[in-house]
Amino acid sequence: xxxxxxxxxxxxLVIPVLVVVLxxxxxxxxxxxxxxxxxxxxxxSFFWNGVGWFQNLLDPTSDMGxxxxxxxxxxxxxxxxxxxxxxxxxxxxxxxxxRHGWKVGATLVxxxxxxxxxxxxxxxxxxxxxxxxxxxxxxxxxxxxxxYNDTEDATSAWATIVxxxxxxxxxxxxxxxxxxxxxIPDAFYQAARIDGASRWSVFRNIELxxxxxxxxxxxxxxxxxxxxxxxxPSVVTGGGPGEATSFLSLDLVKIALGQxxxxxxxxxxxxxxxxxxxxxxxxxxxxxxxxxxxxx
Amino acid sequence: MAxxxxxxIAHAYPGPIVxxxxxxxxxxxxxxxQGRAYALLGPxxxxxxxxxxIISGLVIPSEGRLLFDDRDVTNVSTEKRNIAxxxxxxxIYDTMTVAENLAFPLKNRRMxxxxxxxxxxxxxxxxxxxxxxxxxxxxxxxxxxxKISLGRGLVRSDVSAVLFDEPxxxxxxxxxxxxxxxxxxxxxALDMLMIYVTHDQVEALTFADEVVVMKDGAVLQIGTPAxxxxxxxxxxxxxxxxxxxxxxxxxxxxxxxxTVDTVVFDLARAYQTPAPGKRVELGFxxxxxxxxxxxxxxxxxxxxxxxxxxxxxxxxLGAHEAIATLPPEVDLAPGESAGLHxxxxxxxxxxxxLRIEGRAT
Numbered sequence: 001x002x003x004x005x006x007x008x009x010x011x012x013l014v015i016p017v018l019v020v021v022l023x024x025x026x027x028x029x030x031x032x033x034x035x036x037x038x039x040x041x042x043x044x045s046f047f048w049n050g051v052g053w054f055q056n057l058l059d060p061t062s063d064m065g066x067x068x069x070x071x072x073x074x075x076x077x078x079x080x081x082x083x084x085x086x087x088x089x090x091x092x093x094x095x096x097x098x099r100h101g102w103k104v105g106a107t108l109v110x111x112x113x114x115x116x117x118x119x120x121x122x123x124x125x126x127x128x129x130x131x132x133x134x135x136x137x138x139x140x141x142x143x144x145x146x147x148y149n150d151t152e153d154a155t156s157a158w159a160t161i162v163x164x165x166x167x168x169x170x171x172x173x174x175x176x177x178x179x180x181x182x183x184i185p186d187a188f189y190q191a192a193r194i195d196g197a198s199r200w201s202v203f204r205n206i207e208l209x210x211x212x213x214x215x216x217x218x219x220x221x222x223x224x225x226x227x228x229x230x231x232x233p234s235v236v237t238g239g240g241p242g243e244a245t246s247f248l249s250l251d252l253v254k255i256a257l258g259q260x261x262x263x264x265x266x267x268x269x270x271x272x273x274x275x276x277x278x279x280x281x282x283x284x285x286x287x288x289x290x291x292x293x294x295x296x
Numbered sequence: 297m298a299x300x301x302x303x304x305i306a307h308a309y310p311g312p313i314v315x316x317x318x319x320x321x322x323x324x325x326x327x328x329x330q331g332r333a334y335a336l337l338g339p340x341x342x343x344x345x346x347x348x349x350i351i352s353g354l355v356i357p358s359e360g361r362l363l364f365d366d367r368d369v370t371n372v373s374t375e376k377r378n379i380a381x382x383x384x385x386x387x388i389y390d391t392m393t394v395a396e397n398l399a400f401p402l403k404n405r406r407m408x409x410x411x412x413x414x415x416x417x418x419x420x421x422x423x424x425x426x427x428x429x430x431x432x433x434x435x436x437x438x439x440x441x442x443k444i445s446l447g448r449g450l451v452r453s454d455v456s457a458v459l460f461d462e463p464x465x466x467x468x469x470x471x472x473x474x475x476x477x478x479x480x481x482x483x484x485a486l487d488m489l490m491i492y493v494t495h496d497q498v499e500a501l502t503f504a505d506e507v508v509v510m511k512d513g514a515v516l517q518i519g520t521p522a523x524x525x526x527x528x529x530x531x532x533x534x535x536x537x538x539x540x541x542x543x544x545x546x547x548x549x550x551x552x553x554x555t556v557d558t559v560v561f562d563l564a565r566a567y568q569t570p571a572p573g574k575r576v577e578l579g580f581x582x583x584x585x586x587x588x589x590x591x592x593x594x595x596x597x598x599x600x601x602x603x604x605x606x607x608x609x610x611x612x613l614g615a616h617e618a619i620a621t622l623p624p625e626v627d628l629a630p631g632e633s634a635g636l637h638x639x640x641x642x643x644x645x646x647x648x649x650l651r652i653e654g655r656a657t
Binding site: 185187188190191193194195196197198201204205206208209210 | 352354373374375379380381383384385387389390391392400401404405445448
């Protein structure tokens with residue numbers, strides 16, 4: 001060990017990376033941390049506030065705490081709902097995609113289309129689509145006697161956001177699942193036919209287990225994205241009616257840019273970030289552990 | 297209890313057929329009998345897997361009829377055919393234990409629980425899987441997984457046939473031998489019709505009662521291992537079976553003599569002189585030809601290969617080469633002249649690759 005050549009010159013090679021990381025992540029983050037422990041009276045003068053903002057934020061009986069808690073619950077419900085719809089739907093779509101011939105390409109392009117549209121455009125499309133006067137969706141629903149108004153009615157607003165998200169992202173789960181399904185050798189299907197397995201049994205015992213790894217990735221991606229959703233609801237409903245569709249990101253932007261309440265916004269950013277990180281970590285650990293335990 | 301009849305079965309994969317060589321499987325008629333073990337032997341791409349898949353129903357033949365006993369099953373689906381098939385690579389159900397894997401084909405056919413349990417235990421015993429019955433199947437080694445696949449193939453006692461598609465490809469050579477003899481034992485114990493696809497002649501000859509040799513979609517010969525060795529019907533069979541394969545020397549055959557260049561072989565039977573333009577060859581196995589220092593036909597030693605148990609000499613006979621056995625007591629070096637001795641009864645005459653019988657007189 002001792003006679004191994006040791007050179008500190010190698011550190012110079014790491015410096016560019018450190019500089020990039022410093023300016024892209026660490027410094028912006030430290031600014032947020034800085035705001036989260038200080039208060040201001042204006043005129044750019046700040047004074048120490050300790051963990052005051054955090055105490056306030058995590059106390060649901062306070063104004064800010066209550067607002068944060070309800071946005072968090074709203075957002076968790078939203079993530080859960082879209083996952084529960086998109087995951088089975090995406091797998092079902094993947095199973096129905098043809099496996100051979102020219103139809104494969106055509107289907108894949110059609111499915112991938114919503115994924116290629118910029119998020120603000122997705123929001124605009126649905127904002128117009130849902131309008132009661134000129135929107136095909138909104139006008140049609142009201143035309144057949146279903147009361148629908150996404151600017152006044154909370155249920156309508158939620159339905160619109162959920163359907164929009166399903167339209168936007170189910171394709172990604174379908175494409176991932178399709179890739180997973182294509183990787184299953186023909187012999188498995190042939191063996192299942194020989195064994196007299198039903199279609200459901202083939203899905204349950206062959207397709208689903210072989211898709212497991214792909215689905216872990218799909219769930220992670222979809223959870224993170226839906227938990228941080230901002231652009232589309234901000235265009236379609238702007239968080240309304242009232243607070244009905246104010247998810248965490250929307251609320252955060254309102255506090256930071258609308259009310260210029262930097263202390264609360266900074267504390268909320270950090271807690272928001274830690275929650276996302278923790279949930280993903282727990283989820284990933286549980287899924288991979290489950291995978292390993294089955295191997296025994 | 298069933299026999300399987302191929303009645304002029306032929307298959308071509310989609311696309312118009314303009315030449316006979318486009319058949320993946322050329323027309324074949326054959327009866328597979330209950331309780332026998334057959335091997336389909338041939339190089340890769342010769343149509344043996346196609347033939348197997350036609351029997352199991354994974355491929356519907358483009359011509360001909362397939363009968364199980366007297367029932368026409370040509371267009372019956374795989375599920376309703378009552379056939380078991382084991383594939384080249386192990387197929388196991390990841391979510392299930394070994395026992396559940398074995399029970400799966402029976403459960404799908406709504407057999408009652410106690411019979412399933414009894415049958416699973418029987419098969420596990422045959423294949424030495426008792427100790428892992430309650431383990432999850434996905435954590436096991438490749439050969440254990442393939443044993444599970446074999447077990448699922450054998451677990452149904454009422455199947456018309458069990459088909460094996462090169463099942464030992466992924467198995468370690470040391471375990472291959474063990475599994476092969478196990479299969480042979482299982483065949484004797486269960487009295488099933490088994491069809492085994494392989495490109496390995498040792499596997500085919502040790503496993504099967506009858507071997508079907510195929511090439512380019514055509515069946516060249518169906519016979520016992522001894523038949524294939526002693527009387528190959530086609531020069532490909534002579535060449536493919538045996539290690540090394542048969543020697544073939546272009547010859548002029550007339551009556552009881554075959555002349556290779558200027559060297560004259562005595563034949564055991566009399567042959568009609570084949571029509572001019574046909575390719576005539578003399579064939580003999582290296583195993584039956586001996587090189588001795590004196591007598592016989594004049595040859596020159598080119599190379600001696602010591603295989604441990606026996607020695608083979610590559611010799612020049614006129615402008616041609618042949619391989620023959622060098623008996624243990626003979627010591628000859630490359631470059632030396634020697635004599636080739638081939639008993640007349642082990643000399644075969646092939647005309648355009650097909651073996652022809654001579655007259656006894």
